[in-house]
Amino acid sequence: MDLNNMQVALNTVRTLRLELMQLIIEIGEGVKEDGTQCEPKDNRYICTMNEMVGKLGNHMRHLEQVVGSLSSPPAPIASILYNTSYLTQESTSDRQALYTPLVSSHKWLDKVHKFSSNALQILSQNSLKKSYHNSSSNKKKRHQSTLLNISPQAFDGLLTNIDRMFPDLNITITRPCSSNVVLLVGLGRVLQAIVTFKGIMIEWVIVKGFNEPINPNNLQQELWSESRYQVFRKITDHANAAMLHFSSSTLPEFSVKSFMMWLNSYTNLFNSVCKACSNRLLNAYPPTWRDLRSLETYHFECKP
Ligand SMILES: [Zn+2]
Structure with missing residues (x-):
């Protein structure tokens, strides 16, 4: 904003106020007796009034000009x-x-605001379904639990449900580090997995053979030691890939369920044939890969 013009405008307003006040005082006092006789007093009075009103008019026009030149703040x-x-x-x-x-x-x-609305638009177009859950009933069941703050009771309820859904899975819940859960999941006489959670999201998975020693009281330490069998080290890699695949911030419960369903499909690890090559073994490995959607068994090399 032009400060000079503003200053001029303010000064003009001040002058106008002074002159108007003088005019009002003059009117209030009326025709004065000052002793001079040279011309009629009424005429002189009217002349003075005319002069003052003329000045007022000039200043008013000036003020209008100055105000017109002022720039208003950006709308x-x-x-x-x-x-x-x-x-x-x-x-x-x-x-x-x-x-x-x-x-x-x-x-x-x-x-x-702009970026987040753009991001929302782009993300809502992504129709990739990452869980086995039917999306038509999602909206009814969707609730607003935050990912990192789920009550221990609600989480235990979810895990008990999963335990019931898959009879072959044997889930042991531990909370070695305050509220964060570490699970020891046994799958028959095939494998056992240590699954760590951050809130309700799976953070890391280690898979070992069913006969490998695991100390259930120190699962955090066990996370750092790999299986001694190559086949379970492979499955550990697949498990972490599957965990990322199923991870969903909008439906975290279903991502956990889908992961457990996927893990449960390893129950036939040593007695299934590869869907692609129809062999049990390839390079001395059983079919370690499970299709993430259909859960069909494949060798890692044969997967579609
Ligand atoms: Zn194969």
């Missing part, structure tokens, strides 16, 4: 900031300093 910012836009006109310097950071924080906030 979008003024409308976003409402009354805070008047901070620019503050006379104290400490308050004036608030205006610039306020404007830039509003701009950032606008950007965040």
Whole structure:
């Protein structure tokens, strides 16, 4: 904003007020007796009035010109900031300093809104289904549990449900580190898995043979030691890939269920044939890969 024009406008307003006040005083006093006789007093009085009103008119026009040349503050910012836009006109310097950071924080906030709405648009177009759950009933069952804050009772309930759904799975729940769960999952006489959670999201998985020693009281330590069998080291890799595949921030319970369903499909690890080559063994390995959708068995080399 042009401060010179603003100064001129303010001065003109002040002059106008003074002159108007003088005019009113003059009118209030009426025709004065000053002793001079050279011309009729009424005429002189009218002359003075004319002169004062003429000056007022001139100053008024001047004020209109100056005000017309003033630039108004930018409309979008003024409308976003409402009354805070008047901070620019503050006379104290400490308050004036608030205006610039306020404007830039509003701009950032606008950007965040814009980017997040764009991201939402893009993500909502992604129709990849990562769990086995039927999406038509998702909306009814969807609830707003946050991913990292689930009550221990609710989580235990979910795991008990899963335990019941898959009779071959034997789930032991431990909480070695405050609320975060570490599971020891046994699958018949095939394998055992250590599954660590962050909130309700699976964080890491280790798979070992059913006969490998695991200390159930120190599962966190066990996470650092791999299986001594190559086949279970392979399945550990597949398990972590599957965990990432099923991971879903919108339906975390179903991602856990889907993962457990996938893990349960290893119950026939040593007595199944590869869907592609119809052999039990390839390079001395059983079919270690499970199709993430159909759970069909494949050798890793034969997978579609
Ligand atoms: Zn094969």
